[in-house]
Amino acid sequence: MKPELLSASTVQHHLIPLPGWQVEGAxxxxxxxxTSYLAGIEFVxxxxxxAEEMNHHPDLLVGxxxxxxxxxTHSVGGLTLLDFSLAGQISAVEAAPSNLT
Known part of the structure; x- marks a missing residue:
């Protein structure tokens, strides 16, 4: 079953609990x-x-x-609940301690 594309108002509602996340186009x-390059790599x-567990893969740019x-969500050409679910999990990864700083 294909995920449902979210309306602009629903997107804004789902952004509220995700500080720092922004919508850019779709x-x-x-x-x-x-604090270090290796900490960023561990985050990735x-x-x-x-992403593998969800079978929903973000584009990642490492600097x-x-x-x-x-x-x-490429299959529907925009944002779905999958994107917000993964964003929430990614934010939790950011908050989790790492031994690489």
């Missing part, structure tokens, strides 16, 4: 900053595990001590 986007590894995450 994508949900957030830039995460880290942890996000990749979540020096930062990672930009872009979420969209």
């Amino acid at each position: 994508e949900l986007v957030k830039e995460f900053r880290f 590894r942890r996000v990749a595990v979540l 020096w001590r930062k990672v930009t995450v872009r979420l969209t």
Whole structure:
């Protein structure tokens, strides 16, 4: 079953509990900053595990001590509950302690 595309008002409602996330076009986007390059890479590894479990894969741009995450549901051409669910899980990964700083 194909996920349902969310209306603009529903998207805004689901953004409320996700500080730092923004809508850019048909994508949900957030830039995460880290104290080291390796901490960013560990974050990407942890996000990749979540993405595989959900079979919903973000675009990840790795830079020096930062990672930009872009979420969209390509099959419907926009944002769905899958994107917001994964964004919430990614935010939890960011808050979880890491031994790489």
